Amino acid sequence: MTLTVLHPRWLIPVEPQGLVLQQHALVIDAERIAALLPSEQARERYPQARHIELADHALLPGxxxxxxxxxxxxxxxxxxxxxxxxxxxxxxWPAEGKHVSDAFVYDGTLHAMAEMLRGGTTTVNDMYFHHEAVARAAITAGMRTVVGCSILEFPTGYGQNADDYISKAIAAREAFRGEPLVGFSLAPHAPYTVSDETFSKVVTLAEQLEMGIHCHIHETEDEIAGSITQYGVRPLERLRALGVLGPGLVAAHVVHANDAEIELLARYGVHVAHNPASNLKLASGFARIHALQAAGVNVGLGTDGAASNNKLDMLGDLRLAALIAKAQSANPTALHAAAALEMATLAGARALGMAEQIGSLVAGKQADIIAINLADIGSQPLYDPISQIVYAAGREQVSHVWVAGRALLQEGELSTLNPGQLLARAHYWQARISA
Known part of the structure; x- marks a missing residue:
């Protein structure tokens, strides 16, 4: 296979944090990063390679x-x-009960992946139903995906009870075993929708099958009050007693965590998925991101679903996360630009157990890479490319995306997905749901 050599204006590997390389190139060999080296050396060493000039672009991890x-x-x-x-x-939930099906999930997931890829997202930690449809969409799009298999106590159009959801999760995982871009996690929805018995089953299965756990936790004050009424303790303490807390857990939201709970999350190595836009739109509150990171908790960034955001825009949420962290902590130095960028890349990879494969531009890692064109008038003048990406750049400036070395977006055009077809399916579902 012909090597591909990328020549950006700025190369931002994320690891080490804050480093910006100029006049450097990145070499892609098949699905992996082969080298980072000065551009002139790359031209001399790889004269037969395909060289892509990105003269006004920053290159960074997906x-x-x-x-x-x-x-x-x-x-x-x-x-x-x-x-x-x-x-x-x-x-x-009523709309989902009427309309969610394999076809709905496949179409909706492809639609979301097109939006995410165009905005520079190369990996998604998902949570929904019809797991096979999510996996098929990931393969079609070429997007790296962890399929979170939702688990609830009550019936939906997909499952009858917790045991049914769990059995479907295991079957889907087996069906797609060996797919390089697709992984699976167990996703008990939330403490208020999952029983002690089910959480215990999830913990056992996660250990036996080496699967992660993905769960909404401490999203609202009502959730905490309900737990105290029903169980006599706050949700995190209940989950600790059940053995749920650990380095395999991605806790989504964690808006309401006191000092003792932040220390508990750090002690157990729990990862937090911060969703600033969704938290604001649903008035869930302001997560204590600065306090969590200061305690040593690994915090990544999420968009939540388009029904509660309403954009799957990681660059937009990256800026929002940095600004909210400063205001919430009354500290303008909290979550500086380089740390925020790491939260959206390497920290997310770390939470998924993929830090050795993705999240930074390091030789030997998977070539999950994006290019952002910073020539736009809204990104100039430019003194610090990392700061400009976090505070000024928009998702429309993402020009190129590679996942495992495969070009999925070139000059802003998707290569694996057809926007016209996706829009037609979206209009079909809109008509059905509106009716």
Whole structure:
């Protein structure tokens, strides 16, 4: 296979944090990064390679969306400006009960992946139903995906009870074993929708099958109050007693964590998926990101679903996360630009157990790479490319995306997905749901 050599204006490997290389090139050999070296050396050493000039671009690792419900892109804007439980109980869950199917999930996930790829996201940690449809969409799009297999106590159109959801999760994992871009996790929805018995089963299976756990935790104050009423303790303490807390757990949201709970998360090595836009839109609150990171908790970034964000825009949420962290902690130095960029890349990879494979531009890692064109008037003048990416760049400036060395976006055009076909399917589902 012909080598590909990328020549950006700025090369931002993320590891080590804050490093910016100029007049450097990155060499892609098949699905991996072969080398980072000065551009002139690359031209001399690889004269037969395909050389791509990115004269106004920053090259950086693909963004890792640590918490999403991809198929819910088809529910974007269906029920806005509502409280979480009203939104779920009276709008989202009834709509899902009527319409969610294998076809719905496949179409919605592809739609979401097109949006995410165009915005520089190369890996998504998903959570939804019809796991085989999510996996097929990932293979079609060429996007790295962890399929979170939702587990609930109550029936939906996909499962009857917790045991049914679990059996479907294991079957889907077996069906796609060996697919290089697709992994699976067990995703008990939340402490208020999952029993002690089910959590215990999930912990046992996760250990036996070496699967991660993905769960909404401490998203709202009502969730915490309900746990105290029903179980006599706050959700995190209940999960600790059940053995759920550990380095295999990605806890989504964690908006309401006190000092003792932050120390607990750090002690058990739990990873947090911060969802700033969704937290704001549903008025869930302001997660204590600076305090979590200061305690040593690994915090990644997620968009949540398009029904509660309403954009799957990691660059937009990256800026939001950095600004909120400063305001919430009353500290303008909190979550500086380089640390924020790491949160959206290497920290997400670390949370998924993939830090040896993705999340930074290092020789030997998978070639999950994006290029952002910083020539736009809104990105100039430019003094610090990392700061400009975090605080000024928009997702429309993402020009190129590679996953495992395969070009999925070139000069802003998708290579594996057809936007016209995706829009036609979105209009089909809109008509059905509106009716």
């Amino acid at each position: 963004l890792v969306n640590l918490h999403a419900h991809s198929a819910m892109s088809l529910l974007r804007g269906l029920a806005d400006d509502l409280a979480l439980m009203d939104w779920l109980n009276n709008h989202i």
